[in-house]
Amino acid sequence: MKTQIVVVGGGAGGLELVRRLGAKFGREKYDIILVERNPTHIWKPLLHEVAAGSLDANLDEVGYRSHGHRWGYRFFYGSLEAIDRTKRQVVIAPMFDENGQEVIAQHRIRYDYLVLAFGAVSNDFGTPGVKENCLFLEDRTQADRFRTKLLNNCLRVSRTLSVDSTSDAMVNIAIVGGGATGVELAAELYNSAAALRHYGLEVFDESRLKVTLIEAGPRILPALPEKLAASAQAELEALGVDVRTNTQVTRADAGALVMRSGESVKADLMLWAAGVRGAKIQGGLDGLEMTPNNQIKVRDTLQTTLDDRIFAIGDCCNCIIAETGKPVPPRAQSAAQMSKTAFHNIVSLIAKKPLEAFVYRDRGSLISLSRFSTVGSLMGNLVGGRMAIEGYFARIAYISLYRMHLIGIHGWIKGLILILIGHVNQVVRPKLKLH
Ligand SMILES: Cc1cc2nc3c(=O)[nH]c(=O)nc-3n(C[C@H](O)[C@H](O)[C@H](O)COP(=O)(O)OP(=O)(O)OC[C@H]3O[C@@H](n4cnc5c(N)ncnc54)[C@H](O)[C@@H]3O)c2cc1C
Incomplete structure (x- = not known):
């Protein structure tokens, strides 16, 4: 056997x-x-x-x-x-x-x-209404569901604006959790909203998007040094994201999140990314x-x-x-x-040989703020200590994480070919998936 x-x-x-x-x-x-x-x-x-x-x-x-x-x-x-x-x-x-x-x-x-x-x-920490009313980002099906709802809402607002250009219609999105997932998604949404006007939603742009990022802790991105987290928050706020720290969500209703203070944040889409x-x-x-x-x-x-x-x-x-x-x-x-x-x-x-102990090598954390910026810190053997990085160098380091995964699952030759194909796709394919 x-x-x-x-x-x-x-x-x-x-x-x-x-x-x-x-x-x-x-x-x-x-x-x-x-x-x-x-x-x-x-x-x-x-x-x-x-x-x-x-x-x-x-x-x-x-x-x-x-x-x-x-x-x-x-x-x-x-x-x-x-x-x-x-x-x-x-x-x-x-x-x-x-x-x-x-x-x-x-x-x-x-x-x-x-x-x-x-x-x-x-992890919804047992918060009432989260399972029923919030979306999650755990697998492809859930990511596809979010995208479909996002596009439908953009379409709705675009249609309203083409009938009445003075309308104040907006797409409101609330994201719970100021970790990597929440921060990266918030920035990516503004990138997509800006691109939609090239794909038939001529009257829609990022000014019609309102993202609220809610974090229970005192700051976003707790895994990064404070200076970098502040830099990421400033970048998000410049895009239009309403970043709320020290704010705990106690309930999720259909169409609104309720905070400990009693205040509620209305949203067309609510995404829960507050821990695992x-x-x-x-x-x-x-x-x-x-x-x-x-x-x-x-x-x-x-x-x-x-x-x-x-x-x-x-x-x-x-x-x-x-x-x-x-x-x-x-x-x-x-x-x-x-x-x-x-x-x-x-x-x-x-082979009946001695086993080795796992040694975790922290290579640092990198956060992509879509095409707008990348922030993070590199650690250990790569730089001989912790080094804060931002901008182009950070972007290259961030992209290389996925490249290493491609090589890890396909081997060097196919991995490198796929990386090359990825570059070609960026040139020949549309910037957004609209279906
Ligand atoms: C949106 C997002 C952004 C992230 N960004 C970063 C980042 O920038 N950097 C970083 O280092 N980490 C990031 N993470 C975290 C990172 O993705 C995870 O730590 C990593 O994927 C964990 O790997 P894993 O193999 O343990 O589990 P996963 O990659 O989650 O794989 C688990 C697999 O098990 C399968 N599975 C689950 N249950 C069952 C079952 N009962 N039977 C059979 N199969 C099952 C799932 O379908 C899945 O394919 C991010 C996570 C998310 C969600």
Whole structure:
């Protein structure tokens, strides 16, 4: 019987890992299996551009089946429902079509080694009405839904203005959470609104867009040095964003967010991006140790605390950095770094060699304010300490994060070809996805 290595979740960490495992082990003695609930992969940090329409996800997404064929792993389309550690099996939920007809019945997949890499979900902190009335930005479907609603609202306002040019009609958008997602989306929306007039909405422009960015903490971008966060806030305010810090949302109604002060912010679209927590797996993880935030506790080898054969990487795990006692932050760079250590340790475990400890290397944080600016800090080996960067250099560093991911999942040759194609697309394709 072949040794089966099952990876659940083909995101920033999982997809890089299956590529490495497939390339190393091939199909003869080993069976590398990716279980993923979506048929295609899109790198999560691009989702705000998909939501704003400035990126066509069809051009950047990766089909798991063809990727698996190329790199020597098998793709199982389905959602993890539970794990059975005694039998060493993962339970995959039944899949239904849009009419409720069962397409694939619940089934089990055997594993010798299992890697959990299923990411995180938005944390609404139990705030009433958020689930029902706010949009989220967790996957492509949600980003597409945001874009459709955005375009419909722009169309509505444009139509009103063409009938009555004195109308004060606006598109009002409220974003909760002043972290990277909220800040990047706010800037990207102004970029898209400015471009719409070239695509048939002649009477619409960015002056008809009102974005309110609401943050409970004292400042936006807490992961960045204060000076850079202030610089980003000034940039957003220059675009027209109403940035409200020290403001806590206590309820979301249909069409309005209610603050602790009692004040409410009316909005046509409300997006919740105020933090993440581990996703709940319906049937549980068979007693694996979890944090109160629902993340899987791992040792420094990235093995789960209670089971040597099960690893967890990326946003779904809680890995404590020895020097600081703090958890590794939920970032794409963390997931990519963990996928390298998990790969090394699975190979070592099979070869009965000692495992290595995961060492998190903080490369800094970069925030793209669309075409308007990029701010961030680079750290560690790259610059020998923390260095604040802004403008062109920061933009290049930001773009290179995605390029490294492309090389991580496609290898050098195809990765570089895709980077080149990306440049060509920027020239020949429309600046906005309008459908
Ligand atoms: C809008 C946005 C912008 C961001 N910007 C940045 C940034 O600029 N820089 C940065 O470092 N980080 C950024 N992040 C965070 C970064 O995207 C995540 O930290 C990173 O993607 C985590 O990687 P992961 O592999 O752990 O999980 P993910 O990339 O989220 O992948 C998880 C995968 O598991 C699949 N899955 C989930 N549940 C199941 C299940 N039950 N069964 C099967 N499959 C399942 C999902 O479909 C997904 O494909 C951003 C995130 C968002 C949402």
